[in-house]
Amino acid sequence: MKNGDVIQDSEIKGKESISGHLELLSDMGQDFATSLDIDETLRHGLQRIADYVGAEGGALFLLDESGEMLECTACVGPTEIVGLKLGSSEGIVGRSVQENTGEIVRDVSKDPNFKTEVDAESGFTTRSILCAPLSVKDERIGAIELVNKTSGDGLFDDNDLFFLQSLASSAALAILNARMAEALVEQERVKRELELAAEIQRSLLPDEKGEEYPVHGVNCPARTVSGDFYDYFPLPDGRIYFNLGDVSGKGMNAALLMAKTASLFRCLGKTIHDPGRLLSLINDEICETVTRGMFVTMLGGIYDPKKGTVKLANAGHEPPLYHARDGSFTPLPAEAPPLGISPLLTAGGGIPVTELGLDGGSLYVFTDGVTEGYLEDGSEFGADGLMTLLTDMASAAAPERLAEVKRRINRENVALRDDLTLLVVDDGVSMDGREQMAGEADMSDDETILHLQFPSHPDRLKLVRSAVFDTSIHSGCSDPIARDIVIAVDEACQNIIRHAYKGSPDGEVVLDICREGANLVLNLRDYADKVDVSKIKPRDLDDIRPGGLGTHFIREVMDEVTFLDPPEGEGNLLRMVKQIA
C-alpha cells in the first residue's frame, strides 16, 4: 500500500465519519435538549455511541457532590456496573477526569492505572478503552468510556476519540442543564412553600376593623415570611386585647415560632385577662418546646375604651412610646426578659403589669425594624425620626399615620433591613371628656369576680351552681337573690346544653361574673351554632305542660337579659344583669 492510498482512504473515511458524526451528534443533542429523564437519555445515548463506534460496551461515570468519588450512572454492554464507585482519580476514567483529556488505551494490561478488580469481579475481559472527560469549561462532571472495539481492526483510533469527545461535550452540557433545571424546580418549590407560609402568616394578623376602631397595626416582612407579629381582639366586656412580638431571626424557624406564639396568645387570651399572667404562661409553653437559642420579645396589653386605660406586660420588647395629648413622648421600658429564655419567669409571680391612663393620647408599640429602618438618604429612621413623624401627623387618622411610617421605610425596590411592625392604640377621648360623657354613670372597677370554663355536661351543673352561689354571696347578695341568680345561670346553662349543643357533652361553656357598680353582670358564652333568638320565648304559663320553663325563669329572676353578638366567631353570648345593691 502506498502512502497516498492511505491518506486517500482515511480522507474518505473521515468525510463519511464526519457526516455520520454530525447526524448522530445533532440527533443526540436534540435528545438531550428535550429529555425529561436525563438518566434514561444518557443510557440511550451511550448505547448509540457504543454501537456507532463499534464498542463492546460503555459506561458513564459522574463525580459526586464532594468531587471525591466517581459513580457509574449508566452502562451498556455485557456487564452491568451501574452503582460502581471509584475514587475520583482511580482507574483510567479517573485519570481522564483529573487531566480533563480524552485518551485511547489500546492495551489496558500495560496501563498501571487500569483497575483489574472490576474485570475480576464481572468475569469480563477489558482489552482496550476509549475515554473522554465530561466537562463544561473547567467544571468537571465525570467521564464516558467505551471498551473493546469490535469493528474494523479492533483498535480505537483518533477519529473515535474525537467523536467521543464531541459527544461528551454535549452530554456534559445536557447534564449540567438538567441539574440546573432541577435546582430551579427545587427553588421554585421552596419559593411556593414560602409563599404559602406567608399567606398563613398574613391570615394570623387581625383584619383592619375600620378607622373608628381604637387599635390598628401594620406588618411588612423583610423576607417572604416574618418573625414579627401583632394581633388584637375584643373581649366580651368591651376591652381590647392586643399584642406585638418579635421572634429572634427572620427565617422559617422564626415564622413557625411566631405562629405558635401568636396562636397561644389568641387562645389563652380569651380566658386569661391578665396580660402578665398570660405572657408567663406563653413563656412556660415556649420554654418547654423551643429550639435552643430562639426567643420572643413580646408586649401584651389590654385597652379599656370605657376608662381610657391600658394594662401592659412587656417581656423584653422594645419600649413602647406613649404620645400624650400635650405632644410629649414617654418610653415605657420592659420589666421582664424575653419569652423562651427561662421557665423561672413565672416562679416570681409572672410578668409585672403596668397600668397607664392614655388620657386621649396614643400608645405606639413597634419592633426595631421601625426604628432601625433605613430612610431614603441611607440614615436610620431612629426613635427620634419616629417621634418627629408622629408629631407632624398627630392630627391624621391612625391608619394614615401607620401607612406613612411604612412608606418612609419600606420603599419600592429597596429591601427592608428587618421585619417592620407597628401597632397603635388610639384613645380618642381625654379624661375630662370621658368624665363628662360618663356623667353620673358608675366608674367603679368592673373586674371579673369569677371566670369559669366547663364542658356542656349536665353533671357539671351542680359545681357551677355552687360556684355561682358562693360568688353571689361574696359579691354581697342576700341569700334569696343568690338563689335566684343560681336558678338563672343553671337554666341558661341547660338551654346551652340542650338546645345550642343539642345534648353533646363536649361543648365549651364560659361563664364570667363581674361587678358593675350596683349590678352583678353574668356573661354566659358558648361556641355552638348561632341560636335564633327570635325563637326563644318564655312560655305561656297558662299552658301547663312539661318543659319550656327555663327561659321564663331567667327573665323572671334577672333584671336584664340580652343576647349579644359574641365578640368574634361563632357561638352565643347571653348577658344577664341582676341589681344587687
Add this chain to the structure above:
Amino acid sequence: MKHEVNEQGGAVVVGFEGDVDLQSSPDARKIMLECVERKMPILIDLSKVEYIDSSGIASLVECLQTARKSGSDLVLVAVSESALRVLELARLDKVFTICDTIEDGLAKVG
C-alpha cells in the same frame, strides 16, 4: 340525687334528696311514673330537695297529668324553700296540691 319509695296509709310516698336537675331529673321522672302506675294516691316528699330546676318541675307536671288521667291524686308534701321558689316562678304553686307534712298529705288523699 337519692330517692326512697314506700307505701304508707294506702298511698305511695316518694322522697327525693339532693338536687333534681338536668343530670338527675330523667331518673326522678322514671321513678315517679312507675309510682303512678301503682294506681294509688301519690305523695311526693320534697323536704330534702336542695335544688330543683325546670326539668325537675317538668317531670312533676308530667306525673301530675298522668296521675290525673288515671284518676289518682298527687300531692307535694313538705316542699323545701328552694323548691317552693321554683314552683312559684313557674306559677305552679297553685296548680299542685301542697301539704306541709306527710300526715297532712295522707289526710288530703285519704
